[in-house]
Amino acid sequence: MNTNPEFKYLKEFIQYRLDQYFQPDKDNQEPTIPEMSEWTLYIPDFIKEAGLDKEEKLVLLLCLSPHVQSNFLDSIIQNKLATTGDFPQLGGVRGKNFRGFLPTGETTMFLLSGINFQENKKTYDIFHSNHFFAKHQILWLEKPLEGEPKLSGKIIMSQEYVELLTQGKTNKPSFSMKFPAQVIETKMDWDDLILSDETSKQIQELHAWITHGNTLMNDWGMHKKLKPGYRVLFHGPPGTGKTLTASLLGKQTGKDVYKIDLSMVVSKFIGETEKNLSNLLAKAEKTENILFFDEADALFGKRTNVRDAHDKYANQEVSYLLQRIENYNGLVILASNLKSNIDEAFVRRFQAIIHFPLPKFSERLLLWKNAFPSKVKLHSDIDLVQLVQKYELSGAEIMNIVQYSCLCALADNKKTVYQSYIVNGIQREYQKGGRIMR
Template sequence: MVDFNIIQTLPAELAFVRELVQYRIGMLQGAPLDEPVFPQPASWQLHLIEFAAKYHLDAEEIILLWIALTPHVKSDLYDEAIQEMLKDSVDLPAIGGMRGKNFRGFMPTGETALFLLAGENFHRRFQLQRLFEAEHLFGKNRILSLEDVPPGEPRMSGRLVLSQEYVELFTTGKVSKPHFSSNFPARLIQTELTWDDLVLAEDVLVQVKEMEHWLLHSERLLNEWGMKNKFKKGYRVLFYGPPGTGKTLTANLLGNFTGRDVYKIDLSMVVSKYIGETEKNLENLFARAEAKKWILFFDEADALFGKRTGVRDAHDKYANQEVSYLLQRMEDFDGLIILASNMKNNIDDAFIRRFNAIVHFNLPTEDDRLLIWKKSFPKSIDFSENMNIPELVKKYEVSGGNIINIVQYACLKAFEKNKSEICLQDVLAGIKREMHKEGRPFSLS
């Protein structure tokens, strides 16, 4: 008998899944129960209403999500529902299911979903397999999929895999930012600076504006103006130039201005010496980023996007295959990808041809350096002896990143001396330190 006390404590969606399991088993046993009634949205307790409305999901698509979500909410629901109907522990292959490595409960498979949605109606089963196609909403947006099965085994025996992001969304109503890990080798980078804090050459600013316009208007261009089939997905950009010239900050500000998260890829965790692992790591990353409107920022991209070599051995062959994979994956990605490199010539020509924009970040001119110096010093702090330090040091050829390091050094020296003003000698010492770091001579003249 059905334990109605258990059902009453469940969310309406899970109570429906439980009743559906027992209804289908009852049909197989020739002792049918009443067919469960699809619960009205007003009674739902999980967070699927807005999602279902946004994507115009039908009842079968909604039930499939509930079936996949059930073990994440109540781990023993399937086992309890099945055991109540099969008192003699009879094996029931028709319901499918499997056990996990750590999870001890029943985990639904594609076969489970077909059984619950269509019973023994094979025509309907064949129709429902559309829910697992790559072109379905669930597949395209990496929401729900079937786990791969060993060669020769039925595809529908694969476990139903609901993306962890959507498990979180459907249970808590929100999705947290992904954590940096071996499965997601990227860090969210943020800044409180604004465009007013960044000093760039006029031609660079023009190209940055073009990127802003794409981020703001790409969906309208592709969909409302009907250019989806004529233009490639996404936007690919190369930033190149010396360190400290604003490449990372520009990527950050693009995200801030357009309301998009910027993720900086840790290439040390992506590139692997083992054949096929680099592609696997990248695929995990791109799959998480797909359809999220993120900006992916590959700093020091030479390590991954460098020139292909002549094939001398198997390692060269697979290294070139990595580049070929990247070319295709970049073109399939629907967001903004920014590659940053010190030298344009270090990037493979095949990538160069596919960039929508190539932006050269030069070292700042003397006038630009003066502006960066003025913006970098604390606004409320004076200079010793009323010196115009920005004017006095603008002649030294240093980058914006160098200037920030120098200002920090001079400020700390002021604290060390218990002074509330910045000294020219400390600024010059900071310039000397930065130039020596880069192997360049320093002269006061």
């Protein structure tokens, strides 16, 4: 670890501060922190672009050091304090299971301020809720015991950032109350998705952003002019391919697609929805995965006229969601059956609005032809062209009918699908949607 330039610097700096305190007459020269480009840690682009100063970089290394080498801080401190005894100004605590030195806010204050305690404000700024570290949930101070100073709390780095900085990747977050989202996957390919030409063209534009967005923002310098991330609205009737399209985008670009469980995000308690969404986004944006909000009306619906306190907070909630989504680094897809259900403030900020209409005749015919398994044959009494012309169905409805028809054939111990199977299947789908079959 001492061969890593960033931790070699951290060791030298801690020694420098201790020497400065205990040997003020000694000619101590402050070490120079290496550029982030020389660090052996994996530093995400958004941290590099944040323009962290020397003190902020030092805190990042200090907090990470126990996770990299358990005795790193002890080996430095104990050598210096062997003859001086206890030194409470240095702060630090021992963990419940981890017995090494864990830095606290007091440790940070000593290292940043040295013998000039008038500079303590910098420490408080770094641990402020508005700081870059807190906003991205990279690191923060543990809440101290009642009545104890704020800086006595130990510095905590989120496990996701420990993994990201040391391994270059994070383990997939598991579904929980703090992360109410699950990865959606598909075994289908783009050839299985039948969309209109206009919709397909717009989907390719999304693919281009996922593939080249970092180049546009960073290499071409557009991060100064454009907001981070990309926001898109999928709207159209149920079963027209919105969820499948999101899954295929992830599959093609190597991104995980997290479908948000809105029932766990939306809360009747004031402030809880914002808190839930903030936790979710903070975890998701570490890897810039794709977020998919199905039936997004529940979160991003139109604001109401203020009639009571509940309406007031509901509108504040929508405003917060707008701001938070707008700062997300990755791709956010909102899906709704009706575009008109989404608040106009969100609509104005979408980079793309993509309509998923019911398939036209040619598209429905292709869906029917591709839907049946190769091991069954269609009876000669089936006229697919007539069925396509007569019944306007979505892709999902067609697949449901095909599944029903195949199960009927298997139940009759046949490998042939008959017209009656398909007609009965269509009737079932019409009944589900409250439509009358003619």
